[in-house]
Amino acid sequence: MNKTLNYIREKFFSSPIDAFLTISISYLIYLTIPPLLDWMFISATFSGESKKECVSGGACWVFVKIWFNRFLYGMYPNDEVWRVNLPFGILVVSIIVYRFLNEKYKKYLFLFLIIPFPILSLMLFSGGFLGLMPVETREWGGLFLTLVISIFAIIFCFPLGVLLAMGRRSNLPVVRYFSVGFIEFWRGVPLITVLFMAGVMFPLLLPAGTNMDKLVRVIIAITLFEAAYMAEVVRGGLQAVGRGQYDASKAIGMGYWKSHIFIILPQALKLVIPGIANTFIALFKDTPLVFVVGLLEILGMVNLAKTNPAWLGMATEGYVFVALVYWIFCFAMSRYSLSIEEKLKTTN
Amino acid sequence: MENIIQLKQVNKWYGDFHVLKDINFEVSEKEKVVICGPSGSGKSTLIRCINRLEEHQKGEIIVDGMTLDENTKNISAIRSEVGMVFQQFNLFPHLSILENCTLAQIWVKKKTKKESEALAMDYLKKVQIDDQAAKFPGQLSGGQQQRAAIARALCMEPKIMLFDEPTSALDPEMIKEVLDVMVDLAKGGMTMCVVTHEMGFAKEVADRVVFMDEGNIVEAKKTKDFFDNPENERTKLFLSQIL
Amino acid sequence: MSFLKNKVERIDQYLSDHPRIKFVLPQALLFAFLILIVGYFSFNASTNLEARGIDTGFSFLNKKASFDIQFSLIEFDSSMTYGRAYLVGLLNTILVSVIGILFATILGFIFGILRLSSNPLASGLATSYIEFFRNISLLLQIFFWYFTVLRFLPQTENSIVLFDSIYANIKGVYFPKFVWTNLSFLIYGLIFTFVSIYFFNIYARKLRENTGKILPQFLISLGILIILPTLVVFIFGVGVEFSHPKLEIKMGIANYIGGSSIIPEFLALAFALSIYTSTFIAENVRAGILGIDKGQKEAAASIGLTNAQVLRLVVIPQALRIIIPPTTNQYLNLTKNSSLAAAIAYPDIVLVFAGTALMQTGRAIEIVTITMLTYLTLSISISIFMNWYNKKVSLTER
Numbered sequence: 005m006n007k008t009l010n011y012i013r014e015k016f017f018s019s020p021i022d023a024f025l026t027i028s029i030s031y032l033i034y035l036t037i038p039p040l041l042d043w044m045f046i047s048a049t050f051s052g053e054s055k056k057e058c059v060s061g062g063a064c065w066v067f068v069k070i071w072f073n074r075f076l077y078g079m080y081p082n083d084e085v086w087r088v089n090l091p092f093g094i095l096v097v098s099i100i101v102y103r104f105l106n107e108k109y110k111k112y113l114f115l116f117l118i119i120p121f122p123i124l125s126l127m128l129f130s131g132g133f134l135g136l137m138p139v140e141t142r143e144w145g146g147l148f149l150t151l152v153i154s155i156f157a158i159i160f161c162f163p164l165g166v167l168l169a170m171g172r173r174s175n176l177p178v179v180r181y182f183s184v185g186f187i188e189f190w191r192g193v194p195l196i197t198v199l200f201m202a203g204v205m206f207p208l209l210l211p212a213g214t215n216m217d218k219l220v221r222v223i224i225a226i227t228l229f230e231a232a233y234m235a236e237v238v239r240g241g242l243q244a245v246g247r248g249q250y251d252a253s254k255a256i257g258m259g260y261w262k263s264h265i266f267i268i269l270p271q272a273l274k275l276v277i278p279g280i281a282n283t284f285i286a287l288f289k290d291t292p293l294v295f296v297v298g299l300l301e302i303l304g305m306v307n308l309a310k311t312n313p314a315w316l317g318m319a320t321e322g323y324v325f326v327a328l329v330y331w332i333f334c335f336a337m338s339r340y341s342l343s344i345e346e347k348l349k350t351t352n
Numbered sequence: 353m354e355n356i357i358q359l360k361q362v363n364k365w366y367g368d369f370h371v372l373k374d375i376n377f378e379v380s381e382k383e384k385v386v387i388c389g390p391s392g393s394g395k396s397t398l399i400r401c402i403n404r405l406e407e408h409q410k411g412e413i414i415v416d417g418m419t420l421d422e423n424t425k426n427i428s429a430i431r432s433e434v435g436m437v438f439q440q441f442n443l444f445p446h447l448s449i450l451e452n453c454t455l456a457q458i459w460v461k462k463k464t465k466k467e468s469e470a471l472a473m474d475y476l477k478k479v480q481i482d483d484q485a486a487k488f489p490g491q492l493s494g495g496q497q498q499r500a501a502i503a504r505a506l507c508m509e510p511k512i513m514l515f516d517e518p519t520s521a522l523d524p525e526m527i528k529e530v531l532d533v534m535v536d537l538a539k540g541g542m543t544m545c546v547v548t549h550e551m552g553f554a555k556e557v558a559d560r561v562v563f564m565d566e567g568n569i570v571e572a573k574k575t576k577d578f579f580d581n582p583e584n585e586r587t588k589l590f591l592s593q594i595l
Numbered sequence: 596m597s598f599l600k601n602k603v604e605r606i607d608q609y610l611s612d613h614p615r616i617k618f619v620l621p622q623a624l625l626f627a628f629l630i631l632i633v634g635y636f637s638f639n640a641s642t643n644l645e646a647r648g649i650d651t652g653f654s655f656l657n658k659k660a661s662f663d664i665q666f667s668l669i670e671f672d673s674s675m676t677y678g679r680a681y682l683v684g685l686l687n688t689i690l691v692s693v694i695g696i697l698f699a700t701i702l703g704f705i706f707g708i709l710r711l712s713s714n715p716l717a718s719g720l721a722t723s724y725i726e727f728f729r730n731i732s733l734l735l736q737i738f739f740w741y742f743t744v745l746r747f748l749p750q751t752e753n754s755i756v757l758f759d760s761i762y763a764n765i766k767g768v769y770f771p772k773f774v775w776t777n778l779s780f781l782i783y784g785l786i787f788t789f790v791s792i793y794f795f796n797i798y799a800r801k802l803r804e805n806t807g808k809i810l811p812q813f814l815i816s817l818g819i820l821i822i823l824p825t826l827v828v829f830i831f832g833v834g835v836e837f838s839h840p841k842l843e844i845k846m847g848i849a850n851y852i853g854g855s856s857i858i859p860e861f862l863a864l865a866f867a868l869s870i871y872t873s874t875f876i877a878e879n880v881r882a883g884i885l886g887i888d889k890g891q892k893e894a895a896a897s898i899g900l901t902n903a904q905v906l907r908l909v910v911i912p913q914a915l916r917i918i919i920p921p922t923t924n925q926y927l928n929l930t931k932n933s934s935l936a937a938a939i940a941y942p943d944i945v946l947v948f949a950g951t952a953l954m955q956t957g958r959a960i961e962i963v964t965i966t967m968l969t970y971l972t973l974s975i976s977i978s979i980f981m982n983w984y985n986k987k988v989s990l991t992e993r
Contacts, residue, residue, distance in 0.1 A: 015713065015714060015715055016714055016715075016716065018713070018714075022712075022713075022714050022717075025709075025712070025714055025716065025717045026714060026716055026717075029716045029717060029720050030716065032720075176618065176621060176622050177622070178622035178625055178626055179621065179622060179625055182625060182629065188974075188975070189971065191974070192970060192971040192973075192974035192975060193931070193967045193970045193971055193974075194931035194932065194934040194945070194970055195931075196934045196935060196937060196945055197934065197945060197949060197963065197966050197967050197970065200945070200949050200953075200963055200966070201963050201967070204953065204959040204963065205959045205960055205963045207643075208639070208640050208643045208644065208959055208960060209636040209639050209640050210639055211639050211642075212639070212642060212643055212646055259607065259611070285730075289730075289731075289732045289733065290732075291732075292732050292734040292735065293734060293935070295734075295938065296937070303732065303734060303735055303738070307738070310742075319738075319742045319743050319746070320743045323735060323738060323739045323742070323743060326732075326735055327731050327735055327739070330730065330731050330732050330735065331727070331730045331731055334729075334730035334731070335726065335730050338730070403897055405893050405896065405897065428899050428900075428901060431896060431897055431898070431899040432898070432899030434897075435897070435898075436894075436897040438890055438893070438894060438897075440888070440890050442888070442890040442891055442893065442894035443894075444891065444894070444895070444909055444913075445913065446912050446913055446916065455898070455900075455908060456898035456899055456900060458803060458804070458807070459809070459900060459904055459908065460898070460899040460900060460904075461807075462807040462808065462809055463807045464803075464804060464805050464806055464807045465803070465804030465805065466804070466805070467807070501894075504898065505897070505898065508898055508899060
């Protein structure tokens, strides 16, 4: 008994400031948490078909339930959503299986996931062959669109970022100045202006009559933008790999590309895994900005739904739902990168 | 001779780990004591208790007539009379070597800048790095940094100097330059407590050698006695490994 | 396959025998490629613009804008030019960025330090705050403040009243406008105060260096800061009156007239930007404090410095060196992120210029370019400053 009291005094009341903190934070928790729980669960309405059922004063989760498919798939036709679910299902299964495979199969699975798989998925999403109904990209939306944009941008921005990082360290002046200029330009402007560019300026730069898909333009814009950030992260890794590694690979007769691909990059990338993960997380969090060109990912769909006359006043529920989705994805990614980092630390 | 440092029945725990067990230990004025023992034996903790970088939980520590306890006033008085040299030098990287040496003189002893710089230059000359005074710690070699750290401690004109493994972080070729400074200091009559594995140094300057193991003082003897006829088995084993 | 490999190896061999070509060829190729791309785009752009009958150039900046801006720091109405509208947008961007940076820094330091607290409640609160707000899309946070929290404010007729003079309602926050008499004396007085504090501190340092006497610098500075302006106010008769906002009902619509006001768009944006960015600053602060070796504090204590002196002379100067560079980066991010203002119609540069002005004039290329260049100038000047600063304070290493 005495021990617990001592523990409490030491941890919570060791100084006047500490006591003040303990008391004010406890009061804050008392003020916020019970009403929040009450709103979210106890007085919330979970079942029903319309806003009318929500009379209890708590959250109206009916809104999220009814609009669930729209939040997930946008305007993708309900009967066709299996075409979205299938590739994402395969992706999730592959990621789980990946951890249990041996090195050789890991490599094959990885190559499959980054090259043929995205192409096949895209074909399935758009349809128009084998009797599959064509679904245009303007019908894509919701979380599905969020994931399509971020995954494709990630796949493209990674190699581009690595090339730019190498370019910035190149001893060929034109290559170096180009890389520096490219990186600093994209890092110096906000993403929203880049998307404006993709939306209104880009079509003017293409030959008259060509009509590049809006989604493609957006993915190109985000790729260029994030590649600059990726390049800076990778550059940090390249700098951290010791001079000795360059000399050693030169000494065994490897040229610039061979020594980079087989010796330098594998080490450099390992060093900057947390930075790479942070770039991916930032990219994922930035996807809602595509609203400026009229694409509606999950947050955009909620904004659309809350203005539906039958569902006015449901903004809070919608935002809480989207916040939860974003939070889970970002938190999971950051924890995953931490765990990889820990693992690398112990194996090295 | 009067005891300037006096430890009576001192005990210390880190959580459940008992680091110091009933330590009785004293150092008289101008005495040089070397403390040795395997790592984790509590020897660093022991000397860190003397300037209260670590707090002991039981027993009594008296330094220069002042008792170490919760009374904070006492502690800064004691700390300015006890100089300490660390294994990792711990020079302040944002200050030049000279500023490292004048900082405490100005803020604790409230001396003028001129006075404190003059004294600092004296001590820097004594440790033979007066030509490096304007440089920053990062620009110096390990041996030079450790000598600067000794000068920084001496600038407070302490009565006692504590050394916590001062040569363990140094490259072999730099150990001698630091030990030479310490030998000079010892010859000048400073009271010194030195935690070290340098048995050559112990033989040359120590009046007494204390051997610690697992939080106990296993053996404490006059230097010659300690090396010529150690009694305890653990001491013998340790000496056979280190010599 | 092997034929191809052979070819590649022969090219490789050839190139390594001719280092000059190896040096020039890739650069020439890249250069030619860039010229081609730029040429192709400009050719397309000029034909497209011609076909649509849009003329080019920046002359539109001097034309009448004929739209209104809801919130502006300088005078603006629809008879003024697009150039003026650009300036209004730019100032609004700067305003929200400066306010955001101020609060993000305060919150960041509070939560960064709390996170290191030994009190589990405090560190737990800080950790949840940081992990919660940094993992949610900023745009969502802006929407949340704007469409959810601020919508709970009452209608104009039932405004929340603070101190009898501040009115908060769904249309914004209204507060008294300060009407000064002899304001210039107060300003000169304040300038004089800061100058005297500066010189007092120099004097205190000199005194310390020459005689060893240590003055209570902080307390005396604080004293000067309080006493001097008070004296100025009384001697020169500086006065302030408040022009209170008044409730007016015209044709059944209630409105506060007079006083000053902040629009809810600004509030939502400032809240979201400050909170979101503060989570990153908090992490920098934490890293800065943790980045200082325990040995530094021990060494400082061992030469007799008091706890406060250890903090002031050893810990803080070193921690700031670690904290400042990444934090400046966050300031830059905040400024760029303020462009999300467009989503809730806060009239920043993107909304006013890249939005409304672009719609009206159709000058997509010019306007997007000007907007991007504005941000680019801002970013590059901050990073030049940062490089200079880093060079100045970086610890000299061997």
